[in-house]
Amino acid sequence: SPITYFMQFFPESLIRTIVEQTNLYSTQKIGVSINTNYSEICMFIAIQIKMSILHLPSYLMYWSKEMRFPPIADSISLKRYQKLRRFLHFVDNSTFNSDNSQTNFLKYNQSWMQSEQSHSVDEQIIPAKTKYSKFRQYNPKKPVKWGFKNMVRADSSGFIYGGKDSKQLALSDDATHLQKSAQTVVKLCQHLPVKQNHQLFFDNWFTTLDLLIYLKEIGINACGTIRGNEDLKKNGRGAVDFRSDFNSGILVTKWYDNNAVHIGSNFVGIEPMSTIDRWSSEIKEKVPIQCPQIITMYNKGMGGVDLADMLISLYRTEVKTRRWYIKIFWHCIDIAKVNAWLLYRRHCNEMSISKKSQRTLLNFVVDISDNLLYRNSCSTPTRGRPSNKRKLENDTLPGKKPFTPTPNEILRFDQISHWPEPRSQRGRCRLCKSGYSQIYCSKCHVCLCLKSSNNCFKEFHCK
Incomplete structure (x- = not known):
């Protein structure tokens, strides 16, 4: 079931920690505990997930007379929701080190990564405009301009691995000579099985020749673009130049498309050459040009993080808050939803279940929300503002057949x-x-x- 997959990435123990810390935080703030419990926090998370599916300009409108949304308004009162929203917390402030920027909300089961061969490392932007954080960054060339930069590793299907701040991961002594950006790749790949033909792709912000050599030594195939200032424009599209080092086994290739592309690898070369179609403005039609194997492999393996970002953005949990860590918490919830669905899809494909019979991401997220909403509850949720109760089978309007939906x-x-x-x-x-x-x-x-x-x-x- 969807909730079973979701709880693999967001376990019950984590929810109980949130319950404990939320009660403690409310006591520290107002001197009285709000006395929340496991079922109520599950309900609160479910409500936020429902809000990510059906967006309204303000959360107050879900309880308003004009725009009332019964699945939310009937579950919890507005005042109680606001109280949970205000005091939601995850750590004890009295013992928390403010210099520790770790945001480890998700702990992934490392066994899932065995089945995927291609992985990519890239930056992920968590949208946030809050001014009360030293972590917020402005990225003028990114689709998301303001937010927190998060370095992640994902496979080609968009399944994200990690969850720990790279600063908190131990670095082996033989990798201390690498640049900081290259060290980030090493840290994110600590749990990637070595010498099992796994392929790792990254862009020019991470790539160095020392990194390619190091990854080859520990048994990880790697490929990444390189920043360069030379081009092959005079030779036209499809022109290729390369240099290789026999001792280290590193090959650096330069290929001209619309611009010169520099790329290095420790496991793949330019052969076999293939052809790809590109539009020619001179003859007004597509023409075939040469493409080396290293470019083909990179285009196929890179992009898992972008795919994950696209899936997350479809039903992103958006919360307006001044507390920056709340943004990261809900982002982790979104990652858990997408990862759970991708793992569900993978298992369905392994069992030869047709795609028509598989749940879509929307249906999957709705099921997670419904199951969290009624999790461990003794009855349907209590009402918030006064409203008409759901009619039972025989309490119907004249001329209408009695109907009650089959429960989840x-x-x-x-x-x-x-x-x-x-x-x-x-x-x-x-x-x-x-x-x-x-x-x-x-x-x-x-x-x-x-x-x-x-x-x-x-x-x-x-x-």
């Missing part, structure tokens, strides 16, 4: 507080469809037969 599978099979309760009027059984019963489930709100000869109530709640 996780809610239906969780075996928590499904109590049989009597009703004044009979309703059609949800399971056998041919019987009528005055017994309904207090949590699922559906009528079910409960007889010695026909126990639909038990069968309905068992897989």
Whole structure:
């Protein structure tokens, strides 16, 4: 189920830590604990995920009379939501070292990386315009201008590995001679299996010849672009030049497309040459040009981080706050959602499940939200502002057939507080469809037969 995948990356122990630290932080701030619990924090996270799917200009509008959104407004009152939003916290401020910039909210299971061969290292921008942080940066050439720069490693499907601040990762003594940007690559690849033909790609901000040599020595195939000031414009598109070092096994290639591209590698060369189509402004049609193998491999392997950014941006959790670490926390929630979906897709493909039968990212995120919302709850959520209760099967308008939606599978099979309760009027059984019963489930709100000869109530709640 989606919630099972999500909890692989955002475990129960982490939620319980948030519960503890949120209560402690409220006590430190106002002298009284807000007394939140595990189920309420799950509900709070679920509400924020729902808000990432259905965007409104202000969070107050989800509870407003004109734009009220029942799945959120019926789950929690506005005042309680604001209190949780205000005191959400993750560490004890009295013992936390302010010089420690670690934001390790996610701890990934390292076994997932065995199946993907191509990995890329790149920067990821966490959107944030908060002025109360020394970490915020301005990137005029990036789609996201303001935010926190986060160095990550991702495979070709967009699955992100890591979660630890690179400053907190230990660096082996034989890599201390590398530049800081190159050391970041080494730290992010500490858990990447060596000498198993894994390929690592990065751009010119990270690439140095010393880094390519070091990665080759430890058994990681690497390829990265290099900053250069020479071109092959006079030779035209498709022109190639290269230099190789026999001792280190490093090859540096220069290829001219629209501009000169410099790229180095410790495992791939220019052969076999292939052809790619490029538009010619002179003859007004596409023409084939030569492309070396090293360029083909780089274009195929680089881009996993950009793919992850695209998937995250589809349903990004946006929260306006002055506390910079809250932005990073919700970004980690978004990474967990995308990683869970990619892992689910990978398992579905391995089981030969057709893509039509697989959940889309939207449906997957909705299921995560619904399951968190009702997680460990004894009944459907309590209402916030006064509203009309959901009508039961027989409480319908004249001329309308009674209808109650079938509950979510996780809610239906969780075996928590499904109590049989009597009703004044009979309703059609949800399971056998041919019987009528005055017994309904207090949590699922559906009528079910409960007889010695026909126990639909038990069968309905068992897989």
